[in-house]
Amino acid sequence: xxxxxxxxxxxxxxxxxxxxxxxxxxxxxxxxxxxxxxxxxxxxxxxxxxxxxxxxxxxxxxxxxxxxxxxxxxxxxxxxxxxxxxxxxxxxxxxxxxxxxxxxxxxxxxxxxxxxxxxxxxxxxxxxxxxxxxxxxxxxxxxxxxxxxxxxxxxxxxxxxxxxxxxxxxxxxxxxxxxxxxxxxxxxxxxxxxxxxxxxxxxxxxxxxxxxxxxxxxxxxxxxxxxxxxxxxxx
Amino acid sequence: xxxxxxxxxxxxxxxxxxxxxxxxxxxxxxxxxxxxxxxxxxxxxxxxxxxxxxxxxxxxxxxxxxxxxxxxxxxxxxxxxxxxxxxxxxxxxxxxxxxxxxxxxxxxxxxxxxxxxxxxxxxxxxxxxxxxxxxxxxxxxxxxxxxxxxxxxxxxxxxxxxxxxxxxxxxxxxxxxxxxxxxxxxxxxxxxxxxxxxxxxxxxxxxxxxxxxxxxxxxxxxxxxxxxxxxxxxx
Numbered sequence: 001x002x003x004x005x006x007x008x009x010x011x012x013x014x015x016x017x018x019x020x021x022x023x024x025x026x027x028x029x030x031x032x033x034x035x036x037x038x039x040x041x042x043x044x045x046x047x048x049x050x051x052x053x054x055x056x057x058x059x060x061x062x063x064x065x066x067x068x069x070x071x072x073x074x075x076x077x078x079x080x081x082x083x084x085x086x087x088x089x090x091x092x093x094x095x096x097x098x099x100x101x102x103x104x105x106x107x108x109x110x111x112x113x114x115x116x117x118x119x120x121x122x123x124x125x126x127x128x129x130x131x132x133x134x135x136x137x138x139x140x141x142x143x144x145x146x147x148x149x150x151x152x153x154x155x156x157x158x159x160x161x162x163x164x165x166x167x168x169x170x171x172x173x174x175x176x177x178x179x180x181x182x183x184x185x186x187x188x189x190x191x192x193x194x195x196x197x198x199x200x201x202x203x204x205x206x207x208x209x210x211x212x213x214x215x216x217x218x219x220x221x222x223x224x225x226x227x228x229x230x231x232x233x234x235x
Numbered sequence: 236x237x238x239x240x241x242x243x244x245x246x247x248x249x250x251x252x253x254x255x256x257x258x259x260x261x262x263x264x265x266x267x268x269x270x271x272x273x274x275x276x277x278x279x280x281x282x283x284x285x286x287x288x289x290x291x292x293x294x295x296x297x298x299x300x301x302x303x304x305x306x307x308x309x310x311x312x313x314x315x316x317x318x319x320x321x322x323x324x325x326x327x328x329x330x331x332x333x334x335x336x337x338x339x340x341x342x343x344x345x346x347x348x349x350x351x352x353x354x355x356x357x358x359x360x361x362x363x364x365x366x367x368x369x370x371x372x373x374x375x376x377x378x379x380x381x382x383x384x385x386x387x388x389x390x391x392x393x394x395x396x397x398x399x400x401x402x403x404x405x406x407x408x409x410x411x412x413x414x415x416x417x418x419x420x421x422x423x424x425x426x427x428x429x430x431x432x433x434x435x436x437x438x439x440x441x442x443x444x445x446x447x448x449x450x451x452x453x454x455x456x457x458x459x460x461x462x463x464x465x466x467x468x469x470x
Contacts, residue, residue, distance in 0.1 A: 022375070053375055140288055147254075157372075
């Protein structure tokens, strides 16, 4: 079974962090990563709310940004309330188990949860392989952070009973992907392809999305680096 | 689609009631019934936590006991952490939609949630047609009340997209069932069948469970009353 990492991005309320840790432990998950918690760390309010999930908080790891929090992961899903985002696949929470069963059994898998009010930025969503949408009512679509973690962990816990197909290829880690994308950006800037500065951020994001969607293995990334080097020599 | 009623039995923390109302509204449910809330009603702490689910609290109904809270319902599920209880069917939370699809589309369906620490009493569990178990980890099996409501509502929301088979018979309301069971108890006491006072509560519970499991319609109950009257005349 792959390793599951729950990643809270800039959570504001300690109570929500504690409640998230509690419900993670309810469903048998204990790898919590927190990006830049507003009120610092450790957080007594988080501890108070965690009940018997305190051990999850005690082993939680703190990161300065999403990129570093997912650097060693192979497959990342981001929860999002949005209906559409840049051509990225959006799956329903119900489909998580099916989706993860397509990953290699030694994969490190992360699920990103955004800030209480504003969620994840488009750039952060862009780092994910898939988006997960929890289907909510239009009457009150705003789900509490710990409730969202609870529902995803509940669905993920079904995965443990899931038959995992063997021999799925393990994807490149996110830092390998990120290093390639950075190299590609630099080369495209140097080559003049991205000379329109106004359009540059959108173009970079679109290019990054193409390669993020491609589900690249380490070998794929080595190939792409080779292609890039080879193309550069042509000029 | 049947009408769904969420029934909180003697909840202690206003925060949990508010969070339950919020997550109910997230998944499109707004019929909340509360049995004997510890801190009275209305409860400002509940209001604070309900966010845009405040309207659920404002139309919530308060009852003095479980029996009166479910009197007009046709089919009742009780959430329980227990593995086995008195021969009653226990279904996993995942199976709720399948289970409810077997009920008549005009049924009033209730889901009972117990007290924060102690859950539901055996007598209260005895009133339910089915027990629902949310599968949790042995490491920390204690699920927050509002999280339990959230997961059940999340599963129930899938039901709305569920194809409901027509022509299922609507079950008798719980007060019709309850009146029959009371009549039966009285007759069995008068007849001397329940003369062993030490065993009496257990025997009554076992008898009640038989008839609760039987999924009786109004017509069934009329038949049973007729049988009972006829049998009495034999003596």
